[in-house]
Amino acid sequence: MDPKTADLKKAGLKVTVPRLKILEILENGGEEDHFSAEEVYHILREHGEDVGLATVYRVLTQFEQAGIVRRLNFDNNTSRFELDRGDNHDHIICMKTGLVKEFADPVIEQRIREIAEEKGFDLVGHNLVIYGTYKQEQDNDTEE
Structure with missing residues (x-):
């Protein structure tokens, strides 16, 4: 099938x-x-x-x-x-182009769990979105 x-x-x-x-x-x-x-x-x-x-x-x-x-x-x-x-991942978005990149970071994940615990919450999920402008010249630097 x-x-x-x-x-x-x-x-x-x-x-x-x-x-x-x-x-x-x-x-x-x-x-x-x-x-x-x-x-x-x-x-x-x-x-x-x-x-x-x-x-x-x-x-x-x-x-x-x-x-x-x-x-x-x-x-x-x-x-x-x-x-x-x-999987669990977060997103970073370019405000100019709308480009979306995914990322996962164990340090951020651990801190989110700690914050939920500190505030008295049982964490069931989260949604982290970072906004910025993508520096396209980074891609050009790595291609050379």
Whole structure:
């Protein structure tokens, strides 16, 4: 059985062409890809798929409820989606370009647990987003 089909069935979702295509787009994106519903819709249209934007929103919401994707809400009020790979990571976003980079830092994770404990909370999750401007010349320096 195709892994995508198995993922959908395991999540209790009926296997449909739009669901398979949307899951494929999310899987083919790299770690740095965080798609909006509109971006998924445009990719589908570029590949000749006859899927409406409302269907894309509905499928992404179903995927979120099933634990297949995570919905991320950054400052621009646009929801972005990434596959839920079961890992814990945070995000840093370029305010100029919208570029999103993922990172994980054990020191930050430990400090978050300590803060929750100090404040009397049982930590169930967190969402850390750092905003800045990406220094593109860093990429050029490492390529030389």
